[in-house]
Amino acid sequence: MDERNEYQLIEAIRKAxxxxxxxxxxxxxxxxxxxxxxxxxxxxDQFAVSVQFSYDLHCEFNSIHWDVVNGVFHxxxxxxDQFCIIILEALVAREKLVEIDPHAVSSKSAIGNHVVDFCxxxxxxxxxxxxxxxxxxxxxxxxxxxxxxxxxxxxxxxxDNRKIEIALFMRDNPDWSxxxxxxxxxxxxSTILKWKNDPVFRDFTNxxxx
Numbered sequence: 001m002d003e004r005n006e007y008q009l010i011e012a013i014r015k016a017x018x019x020x021x022x023x024x025x026x027x028x029x030x031x032x033x034x035x036x037x038x039x040x041x042x043x044x045d046q047f048a049v050s051v052q053f054s055y056d057l058h059c060e061f062n063s064i065h066w067d068v069v070n071g072v073f074h075x076x077x078x079x080x081d082q083f084c085i086i087i088l089e090a091l092v093a094r095e096k097l098v099e100i101d102p103h104a105v106s107s108k109s110a111i112g113n114h115v116v117d118f119c120x121x122x123x124x125x126x127x128x129x130x131x132x133x134x135x136x137x138x139x140x141x142x143x144x145x146x147x148x149x150x151x152x153x154x155x156x157x158x159x160d161n162r163k164i165e166i167a168l169f170m171r172d173n174p175d176w177s178x179x180x181x182x183x184x185x186x187x188x189x190s191t192i193l194k195w196k197n198d199p200v201f202r203d204f205t206n207x208x209x210x
Contacts, residue, residue: 022034038121060115068083084138088141097109166187168205
C-alpha cells in the first residue's frame, strides 16, 4: 500500500479518528496538529455545540451549571478553574459518600467516572484550542482523578523527595535533635534513624550550603 500524503491522512482522521491514523500523522508530521478535536467545530456552529454540551452535562450532573461549561468552551480562565474545582469537590464528596452508600454512583447521587473523564477531556481540549497553559486547578483535578497518591511510582518519588527535603532541613538546622526533626516533619523517629544510615541521606545532610 502506498504511503498516504498529509491531506489523505487528515481526511482519514476527520472521518474516523482511528488512533492508528493519528499516531501515523504525529510521527510523520512532528509539530503539526491533526484535526482531533472532540468538542470543537470550526465556524459559526461552535456556539450551538457548546450550548448543547453544557445542557447535556447539566442534566447528567446538576452541580455543573451550563454557563460555567460555556465559559470553558470560550477559554475563560476563571470559569475553567471553577469548573475543575467543582469536579474536584464532587470527587472528594463521592469518596465519602460511597463509604455509606456503595450504589451512590449508579443512583447518580455521586458523580461517575464517565462524567469526570468527559470533563477532563473537555478542559484539556479547551486549553489546546485556545492556546493556553493548563492551570493548577486542572493539574490538581487530573492528579486526583488518576489516583496519583496511590500510584507506587508516585509514592516512591514522594518518599524520595521528602527524604531529601528532610536531609537538607537537617543540614540547615544542625542544632535540632532527631526527635524534634521527626515531630516537625510528622515522620516516625525510627524512620529518621533508618535514614541516617543511608549514605545518600548522609550526603545531603552533610552537603555544603548554597
